[in-house]
Amino acid sequence: xxSTTAKAVPLERDGKDxxxxxxxRLSDLPVGESAEVRNIAKQTPHAEQLESxxxxxxxQVIVERTAPHGDPRIYxxxxxxxxxxxxxxxxxLLVREKESWNGKPR
Amino acid sequence: xxxxxxxxxxxxxxxxxxxxxxxxLVGPPNCGKSTLFNRLxxxxxxxxxYPGVTVECRTGNxxxxxxxxxxxxxxxxxxxxxxxDEEVAWSALRGKLPGVPTPDAIxxxxxxxxxxxxxxxxxxxxTLGLRTLVLVNMADTLRDRSGFVDIHALQxxxxxxxxxxxxxxxxxxxxxxxxLGAGGGRSAPALPPILQSAGHRRSWARGxxxxxxxxxxxxxxxxxxLDSIFLHxxxxxxxxxxxxxxxxxxxFVVGEFLGNGIEAGLDSVERLARPWIANPILQSIVWExxxxxxGSVVVFLPPILLLFLFMGVMEDSGYxxxxxxISDRVMAxxxxxxxxxxxxxxxxxxxxPAIMAARVIGGTRDRLATIFVIPFMTCSARLPVYTxxxxxxxxxxxxxxxxxxxxxxxxxxxxxxxFLAAVATAKLxxxxxxxxxxxxxxxxxxxxxxPSIKSLAMLLLERARIFLTQVGTVVLAVSVAxxxxxxLPIHAGHMAGLDASYLAHAGHWSEPVLRxxxxxxxxxxxxxxxxxxxxxxxxxxxxxxxxxxxxxxxGLAAALQRDMTLSGAMALMVFFALAMQCTSTFAxxxxxxxxxxxxxxxxxxxxxxxxxAAWATNLCLTYFS
Numbered sequence: 001x002x003s004t005t006a007k008a009v010p011l012e013r014d015g016k017d018x019x020x021x022x023x024x025r026l027s028d029l030p031v032g033e034s035a036e037v038r039n040i041a042k043q044t045p046h047a048e049q050l051e052s053x054x055x056x057x058x059x060q061v062i063v064e065r066t067a068p069h070g071d072p073r074i075y076x077x078x079x080x081x082x083x084x085x086x087x088x089x090x091x092x093l094l095v096r097e098k099e100s101w102n103g104k105p106r
Numbered sequence: 107x108x109x110x111x112x113x114x115x116x117x118x119x120x121x122x123x124x125x126x127x128x129x130x131l132v133g134p135p136n137c138g139k140s141t142l143f144n145r146l147x148x149x150x151x152x153x154x155x156y157p158g159v160t161v162e163c164r165t166g167n168x169x170x171x172x173x174x175x176x177x178x179x180x181x182x183x184x185x186x187x188x189x190x191d192e193e194v195a196w197s198a199l200r201g202k203l204p205g206v207p208t209p210d211a212i213x214x215x216x217x218x219x220x221x222x223x224x225x226x227x228x229x230x231x232x233t234l235g236l237r238t239l240v241l242v243n244m245a246d247t248l249r250d251r252s253g254f255v256d257i258h259a260l261q262x263x264x265x266x267x268x269x270x271x272x273x274x275x276x277x278x279x280x281x282x283x284x285x286l287g288a289g290g291g292r293s294a295p296a297l298p299p300i301l302q303s304a305g306h307r308r309s310w311a312r313g314x315x316x317x318x319x320x321x322x323x324x325x326x327x328x329x330x331x332l333d334s335i336f337l338h339x340x341x342x343x344x345x346x347x348x349x350x351x352x353x354x355x356x357x358f359v360v361g362e363f364l365g366n367g368i369e370a371g372l373d374s375v376e377r378l379a380r381p382w383i384a385n386p387i388l389q390s391i392v393w394e395x396x397x398x399x400x401g402s403v404v405v406f407l408p409p410i411l412l413l414f415l416f417m418g419v420m421e422d423s424g425y426x427x428x429x430x431x432i433s434d435r436v437m438a439x440x441x442x443x444x445x446x447x448x449x450x451x452x453x454x455x456x457x458x459p460a461i462m463a464a465r466v467i468g469g470t471r472d473r474l475a476t477i478f479v480i481p482f483m484t485c486s487a488r489l490p491v492y493t494x495x496x497x498x499x500x501x502x503x504x505x506x507x508x509x510x511x512x513x514x515x516x517x518x519x520x521x522x523x524x525f526l527a528a529v530a531t532a533k534l535x536x537x538x539x540x541x542x543x544x545x546x547x548x549x550x551x552x553x554x555x556x557p558s559i560k561s562l563a564m565l566l567l568e569r570a571r572i573f574l575t576q577v578g579t580v581v582l583a584v585s586v587a588x589x590x591x592x593x594l595p596i597h598a599g600h601m602a603g604l605d606a607s608y609l610a611h612a613g614h615w616s617e618p619v620l621r622x623x624x625x626x627x628x629x630x631x632x633x634x635x636x637x638x639x640x641x642x643x644x645x646x647x648x649x650x651x652x653x654x655x656x657x658x659x660x661g662l663a664a665a666l667q668r669d670m671t672l673s674g675a676m677a678l679m680v681f682f683a684l685a686m687q688c689t690s691t692f693a694x695x696x697x698x699x700x701x702x703x704x705x706x707x708x709x710x711x712x713x714x715x716x717x718x719a720a721w722a723t724n725l726c727l728t729y730f731s
Contacts, residue, residue: 052183056308078223079322081551088546
């Protein structure tokens, strides 16, 4: 079973976490690529609504395509297609390369 | 979570096997709850391939066990309610929804094609402590696209009976009979794990899905291919535009053709049956009052049903969700939630269900703004008025090189006018009375499905029933009242002519208000009655012109052509595009916002705007012609 026991999520400021490393945001993930969700940024309003659609730590997300004007974009998450506005996808932070949340290689 | 535990331990009723009376259907949006509901009850309700269609609880008795009532609840994703309709579902489950019996068993239904996404809901439902049967739906898709789930393992892991079903094919449903028949089998679920956060629930669910060897079916290639066309950068918006134009062109052309058929039928009935009534007063009241009044509204049944048919096909096929994605950009610029698209589009059918559908919008501010602008969307009740006046006064000429008719063009512009007014109003609301805060736009896109003929037929029957009930009650009563007023007072045993009637007297008083808009008093009386409901106007005019000397033998359109100017007709249609002439809409807004302030403000705002715009239209057209 996958373990997601409380790992302290660093506070983010100016697009960087406490150690000064740049955050990866879902809104920046290129079309066709997949990544693992790390957490939802602290300041995001209505974070629980994003969570209820499955944007929770450890979830694998693929960018399927973009809507005609590039916004919103459509993601595949747990077998469902979900459209999210870019503004809201900014609040969804991704696990950095070589930093898998559950220790599994991607 | 703690309260759920307490309820579980304290509620001895749930632990004892007993006869099940009320069963609630619980599940995420768009998992097939309503399809199952229809299959189990035989009572029909609207099912659509669009998340969030069931906005109120619906109940029906099981076809096989009449004493058991089934409760169809709005879709829920997790235990915290994100929007008004999820709130409704949870309070119903906890027995806190007035007028809805507390459920004593639950059918928890999941979409088998994305089981792991929704399984966290199980932990929240488990804490309710009610007897629960888990149903994994869409067994057919799972089988056809090589998905898999070990039902027995899932049963052991959840500590609940689990059934694999296909609601559309009707397979595996004996699990439900067994569950209800055997007093519920297992009386109470195992103690659920206490899971604090969404993340914990997810990983719990992921663990269960993994151990039940769940494998999601391959994604549908068809859905993917269709998406690459319908969401294409250039073709996507173009297709949406073409679809919209075609729908309206078809509603007008085919609807008029079928409507003419009905009119011819009604006329021949009148010709054949007229001599049966000998008494001249009775003859007049039946044929000029009742028949002309209601008949002139009934002919608009075909275009209204066509409109609902197209909307139904778009909803059921899954295209509507794509349309919402395409139009989200536009919605964002006017400051509306992308989810407002659902209720706004429903507003093209009827504002009443549309305003109720606004519950799916999370966030009070966006919900209020949406409710406020919905009546601007051109509802089907405006269609009779538009079609009548367009047919009477707009010449049938081709424009744009024969691509589209002038009449369809005028009709489309009226739809556009309503839409623009909604946009402008939303902008105005955002910059004035409503505070600016944002709710995320997240929308699930269901796979494309072939719409079921049966559910579409049921939808149309339901709509036809609603429309004809309105004709049989309100329109009928108003028609008779108008007939009476056009024939009184009686002088020396003779009924008054139209121009000397009470109605004419009343109508003449209103002329100073109506003259700037280019309406005569007959139109004015029609306008007055249209505030009950828009389509009533057509019935009123049918009765008035049916009684007018020299015009009772012609059709209503021909009579109007003689009696009205083009600018007056355009002004009238503009008035209808903008005014809130519908008592049921007013009452619905009052109920949904729970205060008089909003509907009153809305009525005055829309009325003022309509009068000003109609006046300007009449002025401009008179000036230029």
